[in-house]
Amino acid sequence: MSRRMRRAVLLMGVAAALVVGFCFYQYRMTNTRQALVARSVELAAEGSYADAARTIDKALKAPQDGKFSDYALLLRKAGFLQKSGDTEQAMSIAMRVIKDTEEGQQEFDDGWARIVSICSEEEEYDKLASILEGSGIESVKSRYYNYLVYDPVFRDLPGSYERQLILVIESQGVGSVFYTLDGSDPTEKSNLYTGGILLRPGIYTVKAMFVNRYGLRSNIVTGTYQILEE
Numbered sequence: 001m002s003r004r005m006r007r008a009v010l011l012m013g014v015a016a017a018l019v020v021g022f023c024f025y026q027y028r029m030t031n032t033r034q035a036l037v038a039r040s041v042e043l044a045a046e047g048s049y050a051d052a053a054r055t056i057d058k059a060l061k062a063p064q065d066g067k068f069s070d071y072a073l074l075l076r077k078a079g080f081l082q083k084s085g086d087t088e089q090a091m092s093i094a095m096r097v098i099k100d101t102e103e104g105q106q107e108f109d110d111g112w113a114r115i116v117s118i119c120s121e122e123e124e125y126d127k128l129a130s131i132l133e134g135s136g137i138e139s140v141k142s143r144y145y146n147y148l149v150y151d152p153v154f155r156d157l158p159g160s161y162e163r164q165l166i167l168v169i170e171s172q173g174v175g176s177v178f179y180t181l182d183g184s185d186p187t188e189k190s191n192l193y194t195g196g197i198l199l200r201p202g203i204y205t206v207k208a209m210f211v212n213r214y215g216l217r218s219n220i221v222t223g224t225y226q227i228l229e230e
Helices: 003-030 033-045 049-061 070-084 087-100 106-121 125-135 138-143
Strands: 159-161 165-167 175-180 197-199 202-212 221-227
Touching: 033 049, 033 070, 049 070, 070 087, 070 106, 087 106, 106 125, 125 138, 165 221, 197 202
Parallel strands: 159 221
Antiparallel strands: 165 197, 175 202, 202 221
């Protein structure tokens, strides 16, 4: 082989190596977590939420880059799944995240926000209240207290009073208290509590119930009051 031919072969080999190296570099750059997340956002903007979720699966297999943790990616996937209509899988992912993370972590807060979003979208407020109560985490319950149901409380204890009494019923959360004075169970058609109830001489069996803004009912609380003749 002539010197010129050897040089040509060598140059072709170098060129081929450069092409392969460039292609490998391009592949790696387009398959980093950051690049795949960017692609998922583009797909979501086009309305291809299922494809966006699958792209996040690819990102989860890519090496961690310090910017997108596994839990952050999982929550992105849950968001795309929710928008695609697969709320069951989205909820499963969010529940996994709050189980595996702790208070103080951003993913923990974001996981709870996703759960609230899914349940609200599905109008499954009873399920949400159950999840919140079951968590036993006071900071979470406090943050989302409007979705919980609290039993009303009589400020004055049941019993006998020598003079007329203005009975105050206290409640927590956003909603309404309904009550009766004759011992019957209250409903949303019963008396709406708007302020202190004047109890004149007589015997009253007061029953009260709190209904939050999402239609969830508390337990019925009962108190018997005897107001003696003055």
